[in-house]
Amino acid sequence: MPSLDALILSAGKASRFGVPKFLLPAGAGHVLLTRVLEQALRVADGRVGVVLGREAGVARYALECWLAGQPTAYRVFTVLNRRYRYGQSTSLKAGIRMLQDAAGVLVFLADMPALDSQKLQQLTYAIAHRGSQTLAVVAAEQGQIRPPVFLTQPLLAEVGKLTGDQGARGLLKAHAESIERVEWGSGPWFWDVDDWSTYQRLARKMGWVEEPFAPIPEASPVPEIQMRLDAALASEAVPWLSPGLLLLSCKGETRWLKLPQSYRGVREVILGPAHTPAAYLQLLRRAALAVLTNNRCAGT
Numbered sequence: 510m511p512s513l514d515a516l517i518l519s520a521g522k523a524s525r526f527g528v529p530k531f532l533l534p535a536g537a538g539h540v541l542l543t544r545v546l547e548q549a550l551r552v553a554d555g556r557v558g559v560v561l562g563r564e565a566g567v568a569r570y571a572l573e574c575w576l577a578g579q580p581t582a583y584r585v586f587t588v589l590n591r592r593y594r595y596g597q598s599t600s601l602k603a604g605i606r607m608l609q610d611a612a613g614v615l616v617f618l619a620d621m622p623a624l625d626s627q628k629l630q631q632l633t634y635a636i637a638h639r640g641s642q643t644l645a646v647v648a649a650e651q652g653q654i655r656p657p658v659f660l661t662q663p664l665l666a667e668v669g670k671l672t673g674d675q676g677a678r679g680l681l682k683a684h685a686e687s688i689e690r691v692e693w694g695s696g697p698w699f700w701d702v703d704d705w706s707t708y709q710r711l712a713r714k715m716g717w718v719e720e721p722f723a724p725i726p727e728a729s730p731v732p733e734i735q736m737r738l739d740a741a742l743a744s745e746a747v748p749w750l751s752p753g754l755l756l757l758s759c760k761g762e763t764r765w766l767k768l769p770q771s772y773r774g775v776r777e778v779i780l781g782p783a784h785t786p787a788a789y790l791q792l793l794r795r796a797a798l799a800v801l802t803n804n805r806c807a808g809t
Contacts, residue, residue, distance in 0.1 A: 512555030514611040516604040519619035520562025520593035527749025529564045531619040534794045543575040544622035560600040562593025570786035596674035613661040623697040649690035705751040722798040728764040758783035
């Protein structure tokens with residue numbers, strides 16, 4: 510039986526969210542991306558590729574930190590998708606190019622971090638015992654196809670035809686009669702973190718909000734804040750942390766600004782040092798935990 514290879518797609522723009530959602534905290538020592546990687550390494554005994562795009566340098570740093578000392582680290586490799594802005598299909602193609610000799614690939618999404626180990630074992634059992642005519646084995650919710658999905662070699666050969674943000678959906682739709690579904694039922698394992706409210710709900714359900722952090726002191730708005738806000742709102746990826754709240758880099762201490770009145774949809778701003786991957790990741794983690802717990806300033 511050949512080894513099972515896996516791919517994690519983590520190169521999306523996250524334009525609906527704001528900050529790179531795959532770097533949000535997911536329990537002590539984890540971000541969303543490493544939660545998915547941890548599960549992928551448990552069920553895939555072959556190579557595990559991680560496709561990166563936005564904030565690739567920070568993502569690599571987060572992966573290196575988590576993989577340090579892990580006995581399975583040698584099986585993980587990263588792929589940079591420079592065309593990630595053009596949709597999920599570009600990430601799938603970039604990853605498959607690096608695994609083109611695989612008998613099949615189990616594809617995960619980095620924004621679905623609440624995967625269940627037992628359900629993944631059911632999926633991998635079905636993959637190992639699939640019929641000769643089966644082209645894909647997928648997780649299902651009430652019969653509807655959901656990630657993760659396993660694509661066999663014949664489907665991998667068709668990935669190059671994909672365009673835009675469709676990912677593998679187009680292939681699976683075209684070969685609907687040759688797909689084996691493994692019913693998982695409804696549950697948090699299918700929650701994809703597309704917005705702040707979903708992340709907040711998931712973080713509380715999974716207990717991630719219990720992680721200790723340094724509270725962020727509240728400060729008065731600085732004179733140049735309007736120019737900073739204009740620049741951030743004009744950027745390609747507006748750094749919303751949660752609705753009405755922007756996360757911006759600055760020199761000096763991290764602080765939380767509450768605006769006297771809403772400005773172009775911005776009500777609050779968290780400023781902090783983010784000049785290196787480590788600093789940015791630390792700022793994002795501290796800010797996200799502060800918002801999740803509503804512990805906005807020292808002394809509250």
